[in-house]
Amino acid sequence: LAKTTQPISMDSYEGQEVNITCSHNNIATNDYITWYQQFPSQGPRFIIQGYKTKVTNEVASLFIPADRKSSTLSLPRVSLSDTAVYYCLVGARNTGGFKTIFGAGTRLFVKA
Amino acid sequence: AAGVIQSPRHLIKEKRETATLKCYPIPRHDTVYWYQQGPGQDPQFLISFYEKMQSDKGSIPDRFSAQQFSDYHSELNMSSLELGDSALYFCASSYGQGAQETQYFGPGTRLLVL
Numbered sequence: 192l193a194k195t196t197q198p199i200s201m202d203s204y205e206g207q208e209v210n211i212t213c214s215h216n217n218i219a220t221n222d223y224i225t226w227y228q229q230f231p232s233q234g235p236r237f238i239i240q241g242y243k244t245k246v247t248n249e250v251a252s253l254f255i256p257a258d259r260k261s262s263t264l265s266l267p268r269v270s271l272s273d274t275a276v277y278y279c280l281v282g283a284r285n286t287g288g289f290k291t292i293f294g295a296g297t298r299l300f301v302k303a
Numbered sequence: 304a305a306g307v308i309q310s311p312r313h314l315i316k317e318k319r320e321t322a323t324l325k326c327y328p329i330p331r332h333d334t335v336y337w338y339q340q341g342p343g344q345d346p347q348f349l350i351s352f353y354e355k356m357q358s359d360k361g362s363i364p365d366r367f368s369a370q371q372f373s374d375y376h377s378e379l380n381m382s383s384l385e386l387g388d389s390a391l392y393f394c395a396s397s398y399g400q401g402a403q404e405t406q407y408f409g410p411g412t413r414l415l416v417l
Contacts, residue, residue, distance in 0.1 A: 221402045234307075234393045234408025235346065278345070283402035289334055289351035290359035291406065296345055 195279045200298040209266045211297050213279030216260045221283035224255060224262045229276045229296070238277075239264065266299075274301045305329055307396050307409035315415045316384050324379040324412045328396030334358070335377045336406060337369060338393040346393060352377060384416045 196214040203209045215224070223242050227235035239246055241253040241262070252265040266273060278296040308327040316322050328335050334353045338346040339362075348361035352371035363369075366384075371377045381388060391413050395406040 223403055225405070227406075229346075232391065232411070232413070234395070234411055235406075236408065237405045240403065240405060276345075284397075284399040284404040289336070289353055290361060291336060291348050291351075292361075293338075293346045293348070
């Protein structure tokens with residue numbers, strides 16, 4: 192399983208764009224990159240998933256360079272309610288089995 | 304849309320007692336995961352089941368066991384409870400398409416061991 196490294200914490204202000212970068216140097220060919228968001232005392236919630244280049248949905252964008260050794264989650268115009276912990280996970284279901292490893296996530300604080 | 308259901312939502316036990324946590328996955332999901340999250344910590348993978356068979360084990364103590372039943376619901380059995388077992392326990396379910404997978408998490412069971 193590819194190990195991931197993220198910043199421990201980040202601060203931002205409402206209305207700003209936030210970019211959280213995750214390093215995964217040992218990513219395998221079949222691995223996908225998935226980001227989850229977790230609020231206190233709640234289960235993690237899926238945000239976005241990608242394999243290469245760029246993926247965008249109604250919540251965020253995910254940028255993955257050609258070497259796939261890192262990825263960047265981009266949250267446009269954050270609000271106070273985006274204050275949460277963000278986790279980057281790397282793995283593949285059929286080759287990596289069914290073991291999911293959450294690394295140390297990034298604690299995002301959005302200020303007014 | 305249907306979500307993952309966990310019961311009970313809160314549980315208080317004494318040391319050395321047993322506890323059983325239940326998880327009802329989203330219909331047609333074939334995989335169930337169990338996680339433990341202590342205060343201020345990141346989720347720790349305990350065990351997973353694919354099509355009712357145990358598929359992977361993580362940092363699950365020997366005092367814990369789990370199974371998935373014919374209706375796909377899963378139960379985590381915890382015996383000889385210790386103070387350190389106090390945590391949030393999450394269940395997640397998924398349905399994979401090849402290598403891709405999204406896990407859907409339940410609301411969690413908060414266990415307090417006194």
